[in-house]
Amino acid sequence: MKPFEQIVTEHGPAILRVCRAALGxxxxxxxxxxxxxxxxxxxxxxxxxxxxxxWLVTIAKRKAIDQYRARARxxxxxxxxxxAPAPPHDQPxxxxxxxxxxxxxxxxxxxxxxxxxxxxxxxxxxxxEILGNSEAAARRAAADGIKKFRAIYKGEPDEHH
Amino acid sequence: MNTTxxxxxxxxxxxxxxxxxxxxxxxxxxxxxxxxEGILDVAYRSIDTPVGPLLLAATDQGLxxxxxxxxxxxxxxxxxxxxxxxxxxxxxxxxxxxxxxxDEYFTGRRVSFDMPLDLRLSRGFRREVLAQLLGIxxxxxxxxxxxxxxxxxxxxxxxAGSACAANPIPVVIPCHRVVRSDGxxxxxxxxxxxxxxxxxxxxxx
Numbered sequence: 001m002k003p004f005e006q007i008v009t010e011h012g013p014a015i016l017r018v019c020r021a022a023l024g025x026x027x028x029x030x031x032x033x034x035x036x037x038x039x040x041x042x043x044x045x046x047x048x049x050x051x052x053x054x055w056l057v058t059i060a061k062r063k064a065i066d067q068y069r070a071r072a073r074x075x076x077x078x079x080x081x082x083x084a085p086a087p088p089h090d091q092p093x094x095x096x097x098x099x100x101x102x103x104x105x106x107x108x109x110x111x112x113x114x115x116x117x118x119x120x121x122x123x124x125x126x127x128x129e130i131l132g133n134s135e136a137a138a139r140r141a142a143a144d145g146i147k148k149f150r151a152i153y154k155g156e157p158d159e160h161h
Numbered sequence: 162m163n164t165t166x167x168x169x170x171x172x173x174x175x176x177x178x179x180x181x182x183x184x185x186x187x188x189x190x191x192x193x194x195x196x197x198e199g200i201l202d203v204a205y206r207s208i209d210t211p212v213g214p215l216l217l218a219a220t221d222q223g224l225x226x227x228x229x230x231x232x233x234x235x236x237x238x239x240x241x242x243x244x245x246x247x248x249x250x251x252x253x254x255x256x257x258x259x260x261x262x263x264d265e266y267f268t269g270r271r272v273s274f275d276m277p278l279d280l281r282l283s284r285g286f287r288r289e290v291l292a293q294l295l296g297i298x299x300x301x302x303x304x305x306x307x308x309x310x311x312x313x314x315x316x317x318x319x320x321a322g323s324a325c326a327a328n329p330i331p332v333v334i335p336c337h338r339v340v341r342s343d344g345x346x347x348x349x350x351x352x353x354x355x356x357x358x359x360x361x362x363x364x365x366x
Contacts, residue, residue, distance in 0.1 A: 004249055032318065037198070
């Protein structure tokens with residue numbers, strides 16, 4: 001089994017993208033932290049040969065839902081902690097922030113399919129397993145999601161309506 | 162390829178920006194949370210010394226491993242993950258005290274170490290040898306034959322040599338103070354040049 005540090009180095013950036021896709025750049029930190037803490041807890045019992053990325057994405061999905069519910073319950077804007085200023089590309093109005101916000105507007109299945117396949121690099125078979133649908137459905141959801149993502153970001157009307 | 166998807170892929174690519182500041186911040190947060198929860202089983206850091214970079218690793222019991230660069234730090238960490246726990250994190254703060262003491266040793270300001278040690282990587286006779294090594298004072302040397310006898314097996318001179326070579330906590334457990342009966346320096350995990358350097362440091366202080 002690899003040292004957990006190596007898991008953080010190898011998968012940290014992808015899981016942060018998944019969390020940002022689910023929650024936007026500002027609430028993603030908490031979901032990432034909860035994901036890796038839960039993963040560290042369970043890591044010694046992980047079956048050898050498991051797909052680590054798929055395992056982490058599954059945890060991140062659950063943590064993002066928890067985070068989303070907590071945010072819905074306490075819809076107070078969280079002030080930026082002074083010791084951790086947001087890097088420039090996370091500033092409101094930056095191109096990246098706008099992209100993350102555009103992703104937020106996708107239907108859940110589409111957003112997740114886009115995040116897991118394109119942002120985490122999981123093959124569709126694994127995306128389907130996490131989404132609980134078929135590989136074809138996962139592929140379709142990702143394709144529709146990319147189309148819609150582009151339409152939202154470019155401010156184009158959704159062609160399906 | 163369909164052009165709509167190409168455009169989407171462009172936008173996706175923009176989300177792959179390097180964000181090492183966030184990774185660093187989140188890593189620190191993870192280490193602090195893991196430590197608070199008691200699931201940081203092996204903490205490690207690397208320090209620079211006059212004999213090259215040293216890897217330091219500690220459990221909640223104390224310093225468990227010191228490794229010279231020649232040992233390949235990545236493979237040392239992999240071995241620790243297998244033999245102790247895979248919950249291994251780069252957590253420099255947990256090793257601040259050990260790093261300070263070792264730094265003081267290399268600058269001639271420290272002749273003995275106070276940090277707690279975790280000897281779990283050595284068993285049986287090898288562990289007995291380590292216990293004897295801790296009794297050889299700064300600037301002194303002993304022979305492998307003496308170590309074997311002190312560990313209770315006067316005939317096990319070769320085994321005493323192997324135990325010294327397998328010392329998981331060199332520098333702090335002073336296997337460098339064990340030399341051959343003919344006066345030559347003998348082998349050393351970090352290489353005989355480093356062994357010479359440590360003996361010279363202790364002789365000059």
